[in-house]
Amino acid sequence: MQSHGGGNGRTQQFRERLGVLRDTALHQRVTQHLPAGRWTRRHWIHASLFTTIGVLMATIVPGFSNAIQAPASTPRATFTLDLPALSEARQSGIAGDSWQVVRVKPGQTMGEIFEELGIPAATLHRVLNNAGAKQALTRLKPGTEVAFDLPVTGNLRTLRYDRDSTSRVELTVGPDKVTERVIPRETTTRTVVLSGKVGRSLNRSARKAGLTAANINSLTDEIFKYDIDFNSDLGPEDRFSVVVEQTWREGELISTGPVQAATFTVDDKLHSGFRYSRPGGKPEYFTAAGRPLKKNFIRMPIPYARLSSKFGARRHPVLGTMRMHKGVDYAASTGTPIMAAGDARVQFAGWQGGYGRTVILDHGRGHTTLYGHMSRLGKIKQGQRIPQGTVIGYVGTTGLSTGPHLHYEFRINGVHRNPLSVTMPPPEPLSGPQLASFRTYTANALARIRTVEDIIYADVGPAEPEKAKVTASAKPAATKKGSGKG
Known part of the structure; x- marks a missing residue:
């Protein structure tokens, strides 16, 4: 308190000295320039200026004086409170009163979830010894919910997950064995x-x-x-x-x-x-x-492509000679998927001269289609039956080709037909x-x-x-x- 009082005393003394100096300066300034009679406008301005400076100094200086003072410390006391111990029944908990639901994150494994919850790895091994649980819990999809019944002791009591949309599985972890119970879930x-x-x-x-x-x-x-x-x-x-x-x-x-x-x-x-x-x-x-x-056949077996060459006679872009173009070309970027034009059996899949990497499909009733210049084949093999729309390969520029495109041919009983104008056989109604x-x-x-x-x-x-x-x-x-x- 003395230091605080001393600070106030010094402030008061400073204010008094400032007032004396201000009055003296005003007196000197006024007496030097004050004419006989009354003050001019200039005298009033000078007087106002000095008054303002005095007020500002009187206001600011006490603030600095207070700012440098050490803050007063507030005494604090700490007390120890004795909490009642949890009863044995409370520690063990009531079955189902302590469920924790975990939503599986992308890339997260059941081992990581057990570790985050503080459940021993030995408990996980016991759970996975159940054949059905092992298959379900080791193939968890992101977003899957798994619930854990964990009492205060931290020992896993029950694990719950959905086997499918109509059944839920509960695994009760006992001292001797893990018991499985399947709970039907009603759906509408x-x-x-x-x-x-x-x-x-x-x-x-x-x-x-x-x-x-x-x-x-x-x-x-x-x-x-x-x-x-x-x-x-x-x-x-x-x-x-x-x-x-x-x-x-x-x-x-x-x-x-x-x-x-x-x-x-x-x-x-x-x-x-x-x-x-x-x-x-x-x-x-x-x-x-x-x-x-x-329809029995898709007109365009490649999506989002540009027709770059039509059916008919033309000058070959590589050989430079006039020859029959027995199909149509679709320009597309390398790797664009190529689909089977209709249900078919794979007649040929491999390299075929100027066609490069090629697939030929047999659609029955004398109808075949050819797909050439592929960069690579799809997951098909010769003799395999495939449905319409199956990806049989990908656009490339193999064989006699100047750029990535699909060469597509349509044949009826071995005779080439224009794929853009041929009348397709109607499906059976x-x-x-x-x-x-x-x-x-x-x-x-x-x-x-x-x-x-x-x-x-x-x-x-x-x-x-x-x-x-x-x-x-x-x-x-x-x-x-x-x-x-x-």
Whole structure:
């Protein structure tokens, strides 16, 4: 307190001296220049200036005086509090009262998770001795949830994970053995119609509507790829409606099935496709009239390529002579995948003279296709049967070639035909009882779609904003043999 008082005393003395100096200076300044009578404007300015300086000094100096003072220390005291000890029952805990849920990170292993939780490696080995658990826990996908029941003691009591969408596994770690219990989980499957407008992006609008990436690929690469050019045909007002089955568990959507039926309205023209399985066959997509949407042959077996050379006579770019060009060339960057134009058997796969690395496919009924100048082959071998769209190789510039491209030939009974103009054999349509069953199924699917679209788009005008997502539930269709729900 004395030091504080001393500081205040020095401050007061400084203020008094400053006041004396200020008064003296003012007196001298005024008396020297003050004329007989009254002050001039200049005298008032000088007086105001000195007064201001005096006030500032009187204000600032005490602040410096306080700033250099040592802060007063506040006394503190520490007390030890005795907490009651946990009871034995509390330490062991009640089964299930201490679950910790861990979401697996990319690249994370079960060993790393056990280490982070402080669970001994010996416990992990005991858990993995269970055959089913070892297969599931050593192949964890990112995002998978694994739950651990850990009491205060830190010893693992129970481990829980989902084996699949309908069953959960609990492993109880006892002193002598690990006991497995499978718990069924109830799920609900609903048939729904997902509808929306193309807007700025079909992919974005379809995802907002609830379609999965696989559903979108089915629309663009399987169902409508023969009738709609998704790069240039679509407008923002064009719309789509898709029938799918969704599986829900405890209020959470856990899976969406394949497209059962779909319609696409482009420039007021309706395109439709329906999933149906022929007896003993794989699911396919058909038009409402029962004709397969999948054509026997793809006109262009390479995506996003440029036609660089047509079918017919031309001067060979390497040999420089006039000769018949027995196919068409598609220019594309090296490594672009090449697809089988139709279902086929691999007749040849290897090097063939000026064609370079080549694949020849036999499609039956005298139809063959040739693919030349590949940089490398796909995962195929001679004699193998492959479906349409299988990647058989990759664009290159092997053989007599001036740049990376695909040379594509189409032959009927050994005679070369122009792949761009040849009439492709039509696929076999449904008939008889199959067609009758198919029409019953399509009528139900179309009724669902029309009900939803009538509600959504009934009052849509030209200035109506984009509807990104609309979902309507419908009663699941009865599952019957040949009903098309393959």
